[in-house]
Structure formats: structure tokens, C-alpha cells
Amino acid sequence: MNLIFKPFVFNVLIAVSAALFLSQIAGYFIKSYPDTYISKDMSIKDKKFDIVSTLNIVKNKAVSKTTKKKNGPSNRFLLKAFSISGIILDDTNSMTIIRDKSGGKFMQVGETHKGYKLNKIYAQKVIFKKNNNLYFAFLTPDGEKSFKSLSSNSADRTNISKREETTGTVSRAMFNEIKYKKGKYFMPRDLLLEYTTLDKIFSGISIQAQSVNGKLQFKIMYISSNSVFKKMGLRAFDYIVKINGEDFKSVTEPIKYFQNLKNIKALSLTIQRGKKKELKELKYEIY
Known part of the structure; x- marks a missing residue:
């Protein structure tokens, strides 16, 4: 009985010793594994931080747009x-x-x-x-x-x-001096000479210059009821398409005519009027 038991006890002791030895080795690796895992995790976090830092450029642009919006016109x-x-x-x-x-x-x-x-x-x-x-x-x-x-x-x-x-x-005095006879407007030169600056020329009229089919024309957007231009036969929404029978060469050409009235004896304007834009010629004599 003792002879049989001794080998059994001996084998048990060897097995226990082996188990203890293996558990120590396993514990060592199990203890080390979390350290390794944490290290890798930190490495991943570092990489994520670098990406966010790189994308920070986009964030800066968004802030810049917001700033521009704040500085935009407020009223x-x-x-x-x-x-x-x-x-x-x-x-x-x-x-x-x-x-x-x-x-x-x-x-x-x-x-x-x-x-x-x-x-x-x-x-x-x-x-x-x-x-x-x-x-x-x-x-x-x-x-x-x-x-x-x-x-x-x-x-x-x-x-x-x-x-x-x-x-x-502003043009009331001139308004009464301009006369219309036999299809022609007669305009006193001395009164017209007062209208040589932009301020005076456009005192009773607003125009819009347009280019139609490569040709320059002027649309009358507004004209005062007492304006000299009203007395000259012009109406709101008329299109002035020619001067002295010729196309306009520049937007400043009509103004140059006003500024050179002392040397002009006669003048004509070709206009388009109404929905059909019928052509009509207005003739002027300056005396």
C-alpha cells in the first residue's frame, strides 16, 4: 500500500510544481500584455491627434468665414x-x-x-x-x-x-422760353448756356445708356414735368437712338453737345417711342 501510494504522491507533487511554474510564467506574460496594449493604444491616440491637428486648417477657414460675416454691411x-x-x-x-x-x-x-x-x-x-x-x-x-x-x-x-x-x-425760366413752331423747337442760346455742367444738364432727367445690337442708345427713365427736356418734346421711356442723324459714338457725346452749345445752330434727335418703338425725329433751332 505504501509502495503504491509513494509513486502517486510523487507524481502529484511533480504536477503541482509544474502547474505553479507554468502559472508564474503565464502571470508574467499576462502582466506584460496590458503594458504593451496601453503603449499601442497611446500610439494610436498620438496618430489621431496628428490628424486632428492637420484638419485644424479647415477649422481655421470656418472661423475666417464667420469673421467676414460679422464684418459685413449691417445697415x-x-x-x-x-x-x-x-x-x-x-x-x-x-x-x-x-x-x-x-x-x-x-x-x-x-x-x-x-x-x-x-x-x-x-x-x-x-x-x-x-x-x-x-x-x-x-x-x-x-x-x-x-x-x-x-x-x-x-x-x-x-x-x-x-x-x-x-x-x-430748376428749369422753369427756360420752360417758358422754348417755343414749338412748324415741327421745330426754337431754343434761346443764352438760357441753354447755363446747362453746361453735369449738375445742370441732368437737373430734370434721369437716363440709362444701353447697347443694343452693338449700337449705343439712351433710355429716359424719369423726366420732371417742368424739365427743359420735357419742353423739348422728350417723354419718359423714350429711347434716344441718334443725334443729327448719326449713331452715338460714346456715352459722353450728348453731354459734349450741351457743353458746345455756343457753336451749335441746329440739332436733331432721333427717338423711338411707345411699344412699337416708332421712329420720330425732334428738330431744334438755337437762336
Whole structure:
């Protein structure tokens, strides 16, 4: 019995010893494994951090756009410092004619007058920019009346009324002097000579220059009831297509004629009128 038991006990002891030895080895590797795993995990985190850092460029762009939006125009107003009297639309060289006490001038997009930078030109209005605000100027009083602004008040309406009164009375003396006889308008030279600056020429009329089939023409957008041009037979929405029987060579040509009235004895304008755009010739004699 003892002889049989001894080998059994001996084998059990060997098995237990082997198990303890193997458990120590396994414990060592199991303990080391988390360290290795954490190290790899940190490496992965580091790589993720690098990617986020790289994509930070996109985040910066988004912040930049937000900043631009904050600095954009905050208000829209009706322009009071001066007014416009003409718009010249062209694919490459659009401009507007401004009118004020200095006599007026042509302006292109990007140019500045009295601190107002010309921003955009449309068919019947232009937009100026100053101190991060937008200022609108219109060819007609109706355009001004329909303009709605956050800052609109009684002062704006008063300003519009004053402009209407000015354009209505500035040519009253001349209005009574111009006569129409036998298909021709007779115009006194001494009175016309007062109209040699942009401010005077466009005191009672607003025009829009257009290029149609490669030919330049002028559309009358607004004309005051007491304007000298009204007395000369012109009407709102007429198209002036020729002067002295010839096509216009430039947008400044009509103005040059006014500025050279002292040397002109006769003048004719060819216009298109009505829906059918029928041609009509207006003749003038300057005495």
C-alpha cells in the first residue's frame, strides 16, 4: 500500500510544481500584455491627434468665414449726400453720373466720392458703401419712395420731397422760353448756356445708356414735368437712338453737345417711342 501510494504522491507533487511554474510564467506574460496594449493604444491616440491637428486648417477657414460675416454691411440707407442722374450699363465699363453742388461727374465701380465707394450698378439704382453700411441711390423718385430701410423715417421722406421740388423748378425760366413752331423747337442760346455742367444738364432727367445690337442708345427713365427736356418734346421711356442723324459714338457725346452749345445752330434727335418703338425725329433751332 505504501509502495503504491509513494509513486502517486510523487507524481502529484511533480504536477503541482509544474502547474505553479507554468502559472508564474503565464502571470508574467499576462502582466506584460496590458503594458504593451496601453503603449499601442497611446500610439494610436498620438496618430489621431496628428490628424486632428492637420484638419485644424479647415477649422481655421470656418472661423475666417464667420469673421467676414460679422464684418459685413449691417445697415441699408437711402443716400442723401448726393444723387445720381444717369446710369450707363456696359459689359466691361458701366458707370453712373452723380449730381451735386460741385457740378457732378462720372463714376465707375470702385471709385469714391465724399467717402462713399461705388459698390454696384444696376439698371435703375446704384449701391455705395461707407463705414460698413450700404447706401442706395435711385434714378427716379418712385425708386426712392419704394425703398424700404431699417432706418427709414420722416427725414428720408422729406429728403425725397426736396429733390422732387428741385428738379421741378430748376428749369422753369427756360420752360417758358422754348417755343414749338412748324415741327421745330426754337431754343434761346443764352438760357441753354447755363446747362453746361453735369449738375445742370441732368437737373430734370434721369437716363440709362444701353447697347443694343452693338449700337449705343439712351433710355429716359424719369423726366420732371417742368424739365427743359420735357419742353423739348422728350417723354419718359423714350429711347434716344441718334443725334443729327448719326449713331452715338460714346456715352459722353450728348453731354459734349450741351457743353458746345455756343457753336451749335441746329440739332436733331432721333427717338423711338411707345411699344412699337416708332421712329420720330425732334428738330431744334438755337437762336
